[in-house]
Amino acid sequence: MIKSYKARRIISNTLIYIILAIMCLIWVSPFAYLLLHSFRGEGYVTVNYLIPHEFTFKNYIDLFLGTGGDASINFPRWFLNTLVVAIFSCVISTISVLAVSYSLSRLRFGARKKLMNVGMILGMFPGFMTMIAMYYLLDAMHLTRTLVALVICYSCGAGLGFQISKGFFDTIPRALDEAATIDGANKNQIFWKIILPMSKPIVVYTVLTSFIGPWCDFILAKIIMGDDRANYTVAIGLQAMTTNEFIQAYYKQYLAGSVCVAVPITILFLRMQKYYVEGVTAGGVKG
Amino acid sequence: MTFVEYKMLNPFQRFAYNFKKFFKSIPGAFGRFFSACGRGIKKFILGIGKGFKNYGLTFVKGDWATKLSYLIFGVGDLHKGKTYKGILFFLVELLYAFYMVFFGWYWFKDFFTLGTRETYTTYDDFGFPQVHAGDESMKILLYSTLTIVISVIVFIVYIANIKDAYRHQIMRQNGEKPTTLKQDAQEFLDGKYHITLLSFPVLMIGIFNILPLIFMILIAFTNYSKEHFTLFDWVGLQNFGQLFDVINSNKKATTFMGIAGWTLIWAIVATFSNYILGMVVALMINKKGIKLKSLWRTLFVITIAVPQFVSLLLMNQMLQENGAVNILLGHLFNGGESMGIKFLTDDVWTARITVMVVNCWVGIPYTILSMSGILMNIPEDLYESARIDGASPVKTFTAITLPYMIFVTTPQLITQFVGNINNFNVIFLLSGGYPCNVAV
Numbered sequence: 001m002i003k004s005y006k007a008r009r010i011i012s013n014t015l016i017y018i019i020l021a022i023m024c025l026i027w028v029s030p031f032a033y034l035l036l037h038s039f040r041g042e043g044y045v046t047v048n049y050l051i052p053h054e055f056t057f058k059n060y061i062d063l064f065l066g067t068g069g070d071a072s073i074n075f076p077r078w079f080l081n082t083l084v085v086a087i088f089s090c091v092i093s094t095i096s097v098l099a100v101s102y103s104l105s106r107l108r109f110g111a112r113k114k115l116m117n118v119g120m121i122l123g124m125f126p127g128f129m130t131m132i133a134m135y136y137l138l139d140a141m142h143l144t145r146t147l148v149a150l151v152i153c154y155s156c157g158a159g160l161g162f163q164i165s166k167g168f169f170d171t172i173p174r175a176l177d178e179a180a181t182i183d184g185a186n187k188n189q190i191f192w193k194i195i196l197p198m199s200k201p202i203v204v205y206t207v208l209t210s211f212i213g214p215w216c217d218f219i220l221a222k223i224i225m226g227d228d229r230a231n232y233t234v235a236i237g238l239q240a241m242t243t244n245e246f247i248q249a250y251y252k253q254y255l256a257g258s259v260c261v262a263v264p265i266t267i268l269f270l271r272m273q274k275y276y277v278e279g280v281t282a283g284g285v286k287g
Numbered sequence: 288m289t290f291v292e293y294k295m296l297n298p299f300q301r302f303a304y305n306f307k308k309f310f311k312s313i314p315g316a317f318g319r320f321f322s323a324c325g326r327g328i329k330k331f332i333l334g335i336g337k338g339f340k341n342y343g344l345t346f347v348k349g350d351w352a353t354k355l356s357y358l359i360f361g362v363g364d365l366h367k368g369k370t371y372k373g374i375l376f377f378l379v380e381l382l383y384a385f386y387m388v389f390f391g392w393y394w395f396k397d398f399f400t401l402g403t404r405e406t407y408t409t410y411d412d413f414g415f416p417q418v419h420a421g422d423e424s425m426k427i428l429l430y431s432t433l434t435i436v437i438s439v440i441v442f443i444v445y446i447a448n449i450k451d452a453y454r455h456q457i458m459r460q461n462g463e464k465p466t467t468l469k470q471d472a473q474e475f476l477d478g479k480y481h482i483t484l485l486s487f488p489v490l491m492i493g494i495f496n497i498l499p500l501i502f503m504i505l506i507a508f509t510n511y512s513k514e515h516f517t518l519f520d521w522v523g524l525q526n527f528g529q530l531f532d533v534i535n536s537n538k539k540a541t542t543f544m545g546i547a548g549w550t551l552i553w554a555i556v557a558t559f560s561n562y563i564l565g566m567v568v569a570l571m572i573n574k575k576g577i578k579l580k581s582l583w584r585t586l587f588v589i590t591i592a593v594p595q596f597v598s599l600l601l602m603n604q605m606l607q608e609n610g611a612v613n614i615l616l617g618h619l620f621n622g623g624e625s626m627g628i629k630f631l632t633d634d635v636w637t638a639r640i641t642v643m644v645v646n647c648w649v650g651i652p653y654t655i656l657s658m659s660g661i662l663m664n665i666p667e668d669l670y671e672s673a674r675i676d677g678a679s680p681v682k683t684f685t686a687i688t689l690p691y692m693i694f695v696t697t698p699q700l701i702t703q704f705v706g707n708i709n710n711f712n713v714i715f716l717l718s719g720g721y722p723c724n725v726a727v
Contacts, residue, residue, distance in 0.1 A: 009576065016571045023568065024586045027648065031589060033611055034601050046609055050618075096491065099484040107481045115485075122496060126709030133499030133506075136429050156495035159488030163698075186473070187480035216594040219711055235596045239716075242600060258601065262593040269592035270585060273656075 031262075038255035045251045059256040072229040073250060075257050078237040081147060085233065086214040088151045093158030093210035098203070101162035102191060105169035106177065123160045131223050138224065145228040153220050154213055168202040169195065204275040208268070215265055234261050338446075345453045356452040360445065363452020369465040376448045383441045391437070394430035401509065401520055402427050424509070424519045432502045436493070549639070554707040557646050562700060564647060565654020566692065572655065573662045584659060587652040595649065599716035602645050606630040606717075631718040638718055646713050661695050662688070 033050070040047070041054030063075050103109075104116055134153065135144065143149040172195060180190045196203065214221075218235045225231050232240065234257070240246065241254035288304070296304065346354060352366035361376030397403075402422025409417050455465055466474075475483045507526055511519045532540045572583045590598060605611040608627055616628070630641045665688065673683045714720060 013574075013576055016574060016577060020568075020571060020577075020583055024583065027590055027652070028586055030598065030601055030605060030611075031593065033605065034597075046604070046607065046611070048609065048614055050611060050614060096488040100488045103481040103484040107484075109481045112481075115489075122492070122500070124705055125500060126711070128709075128711055130496065130499035130503055133429070133502040134495065136425060136502075137495070137499060140426075140429065152495060156491045159492050160496070163702075186477035188476035188483075191480070191484075212594070216596055218596045218716065235594070239596065239600060242604065258597045262597050265594055266589060266592035270588065273585075273588060 034255055034258060034262075038252065038259045040252055040255075044248055059252045060260070063253045063256045063260070070246065070249070073237070073241065073246065073253075074230065075234075075237065075253075075260075077230065078232050078234045079260070081231060082215055082233040082235075085147050085150045085154065086211050089154035089158075089214055090207060090211040092151070092155035093213075094203070094206050096155065096159040097161055097165055097206050097210070098196075100159040101165035102169055102195065104162060105166045106172075106174075106195070107187065119160050119162065122157075127157070128219055131220060134220075135223055145225055145231055147231060149224050150214065150221060150233070153224065154217065155210070158210060165199075165202045165206055168199060172198060201275045204272055208272050208275070212265060212269070215261060342449070345449060349453055350456055353449070353452045353456050356449055360448045363448070364455060364465075367452075367455035367459055367465055369451075369455055371468050372451065372471075376444065376451075379441060379444050383437070386437065387434075391430070391434040394427050395434045397422060397427045398431040399521075402518055405518055421518060423517050424511070424515075425517070428505060428509075429502055432498060432505065436498055436501070550708060553639075553643070553710075554704055556643055557650070557707045557710070558700065558704045560643065560647050561650035561654055561703070562696075565651040566658055568651060569655045569658035569662060570688075573659055584655065587655050590649065590652045591656065595712055596716055598649065599645075599713060602648075603631070603717050606641065606645075608632075632722060635722055638722055642714055642717055645717060649713065657696065657699065658692065661692055665691050 036052055038059055039055045039057070040052035041056035041058065042052070066074055066076070100119075104112060104119075138144050138149045138152070143152070176194055176198075177190055180194055185193070214233060216235065217233075218239065221233045222236045222239075225233075225236060229237070229240070238254055238257050238261070241250040241257065247254075293301065293304070346357060349356075349363075352363045356363040359377065360380040361373035364370075364373035364376060366373075401424040404421035406421035407419055409419065411417055458465060508521055508523060509519045510522045510525070526539075529537050529539045530543050533544060568587070571577070572580055577583075607613075608629055612630070613628055629637070631638050669687050670683055673687060678686065
């Protein structure tokens, strides 16, 4: 009996290993393809074999020196643009999210429930529904085609994403607040000196998500920047490289650029993965 | 029926019982819904009535400064020695007056017509064209919406100003002194801390989320289109009528219905395929006896970590007629010749299925990541006691793991469903929205 149980377990585990291995292959192989072909030396667009014949760094060097034939394709500039936008919108969004979620979670005031419901309802509208209006609004402020507009776009609605961090704050025992109040701390001191130092996972999670946002957003940046290529972010810049106009000359540089964006973000994400899981699960339990 | 009686039924009887209960509860639910609506409306009307009553009563009871506050903001506060607040109230009125005189009214006066003058061109004596700019409905609508929002805010400030003036009058009658600026500042760090924290985010959301939203909703009631680009007009509910006018097979209606149907299918399939498959994989990774757990997880998580536009544009390139997928399939099944399958450009349903499969590739790791965290959180003693009671692995799964996970992840499931209805990136970056299935 025990033997057969053991045998059954070995068989099922082997089966699971095989399935997992195949799935991982499927999941990772596109990125392996991306990495391999970003070093490809020969050919222009696609080639009819999977592993390149000739490896070179030329694509990366061309990408950063901007030697591709068109002056408007300027990857270093795009990278810098995105970095600046990401840093500013990250700071503003983190402050907004933490402020909103903290006050909705741990402070008690009359309009609290109403604000939460309004926040939920506003969160249901798709972001791109307001894009045209947003464009006109920013146009009226003479901000279209600037990086400031992007910072505003990415950070203005951040306060609506309070649910996860609110869930986290809900799990911190109230007794701490009470003890601090008895010791004479006001709400401001409780927030900065007691709750925030305890909330490292959720702070890291919020910083991380709002920092990565601008690197990944495509449609808002496209609408705001139009054809002003100097102010592009990496997302729309790389997409521009794959349009019919540029794909012949820039396909390999596009692959190299994708690697340059993906690698830092991936490393950042993997290092912060622990916080991400903690943030999501802690916030998810209470909804 | 008691709980024990219910537990003694077989599954079919339980289903029949629940079925009957559900339909029996429908009329009651409707009744409750409408009575709740009625109560809400009644409360609202009563609230307005009370507001008017207070407005009048305060005016009657107020002294001269409070009465003057009805016209000039902040007079009451200034008179009672609350100088800084009075000045702030007055500044609000001053700024609002400036705004209305020099900007707001100019646009708002055309709000109900959305402009009447067409843009036209004449030629002067030398034959040069002269463009006479007409009204721009878009700007009129946008600035009018802004004016309305600002007016509502100023109205709230106005009411607050009256209330504050009356409050200070009562305080003076009772011989109390108004609080100083320093005390108020302290209060904003303690009792009113929520105002300090919330004002900035709420302001941002108000200007850049709610205002555009109102604006876009208002546009739904106009005839803004290619034919009426600069000058358009209110048309009431006409657009909505056309949108649901399936009987006359209106072009807008057929397009909308087609798209709405597909969106619904997409949202359901995308959400549940990701959820179920992700759960299966997470269970496999977290199964006892499986080694290298963190390696498997990391390999999957790479897909999340790589920015979506990179992976989706890559997928788009790989799924082209002579892209990597066709080459690979060719090597496997076609003796080295590319298969030449048009995944994304030819047939509507091929493209749809491709998009759904790619969405699985993008979305499953998210489920794996959050599910693994939850699976590790399930208390081990639950399983232990189940094992002692002689439960089989299948039974432990259906009775412990599954209910626990569904309970914890339901909010996530709902947000994912809404997110998929509003999903733009996956389809746009993959196929650019092609192939079109409706004649435009």
